[in-house]
Amino acid sequence: MENKKVRCKICNSLKEGISLEHYNLKLCLECFPIFFRKRIDETIKKFKMFQPSDPILIALSGGKDSVSLTKTLRDLGYNIRALHINIGIKGLSEKTEEFVINFCENEKIDLKIIKLQEIFPLPVYKISKIAKKPICAVCGMIRRYIMNMEAKGETIVTGHTLNDEVSFIIKNLIFWNDDLLSRINPVLSEKQGFSKKVKPLCLTTEQETKLFCEVLGIKYIDESCPYRSEVYDVFKHVTAELNKNFPGSIIGFYKGYLKRVKKMYSESIEKVSLQKCKDCGYLTSSERCSICRLKEKLLEYKNG
Numbered sequence: 001m002e003n004k005k006v007r008c009k010i011c012n013s014l015k016e017g018i019s020l021e022h023y024n025l026k027l028c029l030e031c032f033p034i035f036f037r038k039r040i041d042e043t044i045k046k047f048k049m050f051q052p053s054d055p056i057l058i059a060l061s062g063g064k065d066s067v068s069l070t071k072t073l074r075d076l077g078y079n080i081r082a083l084h085i086n087i088g089i090k091g092l093s094e095k096t097e098e099f100v101i102n103f104c105e106n107e108k109i110d111l112k113i114i115k116l117q118e119i120f121p122l123p124v125y126k127i128s129k130i131a132k133k134p135i136c137a138v139c140g141m142i143r144r145y146i147m148n149m150e151a152k153g154e155t156i157v158t159g160h161t162l163n164d165e166v167s168f169i170i171k172n173l174i175f176w177n178d179d180l181l182s183r184i185n186p187v188l189s190e191k192q193g194f195s196k197k198v199k200p201l202c203l204t205t206e207q208e209t210k211l212f213c214e215v216l217g218i219k220y221i222d223e224s225c226p227y228r229s230e231v232y233d234v235f236k237h238v239t240a241e242l243n244k245n246f247p248g249s250i251i252g253f254y255k256g257y258l259k260r261v262k263k264m265y266s267e268s269i270e271k272v273s274l275q276k277c278k279d280c281g282y283l284t285s286s287e288r289c290s291i292c293r294l295k296e297k298l299l300e301y302k303n304g
Ligand SMILES: [Zn+2]
Pocket: 008, 009, 010, 011, 012, 013, 027, 028, 029, 030, 031, 032
C-alpha cells in the first residue's frame, strides 16, 4: 500500500498515513492501530462474542490475520490461549511452528501445538487420496476436530476476515449450498457440547490486517498453503475486486446477508441430533465420527 500525506480523521494532523476507501476514512500511521483495535473490540461487543474474563482459545496459524488478531486481543487484555496446528507440510510447517513459538514467547501467550501427524501418521495429501476427498476438505475436517477436542469450556476464536466470510457466502450462493448458507453467522453458540465459535475479524478486511502488521512491524508467515484449492482463490479474488471497484460493497453485502439470512432460511434445514462417537467421544451424527472412520480406512489401506 502506498503511504501519502493525509489529514488524519482521529488526530487531525497532516502526516504520513493511509486512505481506507471502504470506510471513506483517512488515518495517520500512528492512529491506524488504535482504530484497528477499537473496531475489533466493538465487533466483539456488538455480536456479544465474549466477555473480558471469558477463557478464549485462539487458532493461530501464523498468517497475518490470526497474528494481528492474537496481538490485538492480547493488547486489549482478553484472557487468551493460542492453539497452533502443525499440518506437516515439508519446510513450511517447521518454519511456521518456529515462528509461532517465538511470537507467543514475545507476547507472553500460553501456546499449545498439536501436530496433525500425532493423529494420522501420514502426510495430508496421502490421507486425502485414501479418503477420496480434496486436501483442503480433509485438512479442514481434521483441524475442526482438533480444535473442538482441545477447547474445554473455552470460546474458540478464529481469524476469518470479512474477505473470507464474503468469499464463502458468494461461493455457496453460486453452488446453492443451502445448508451452509443457512448457518452463516460470526457467532456459533455453544450447543450439544460443542464450544462457542466466534470471528472477531468479520468486519475487518485483509488489507487492514496486513497494514496493522506492517505499521507495528509485526512479522507473520506470508506463504500460503501449497495445497490451497483454486476454487478458494477464485472467490477470494472476486471479493477483493468487488471491494476495490466498489469500496464498501463487501461490508454492506455481509451486513445485509446477516440481516436476511434468518428470513431466507426460516423454515429450513432439519436439525440433526448428535451423539458421542463410540471410539473417541467426539460429537457426530452417526455411531462413529468422521475422523475415526477415516482412521479405520487408513488402517485398511496400510494392511493392504
Ligand atoms: Zn492520527
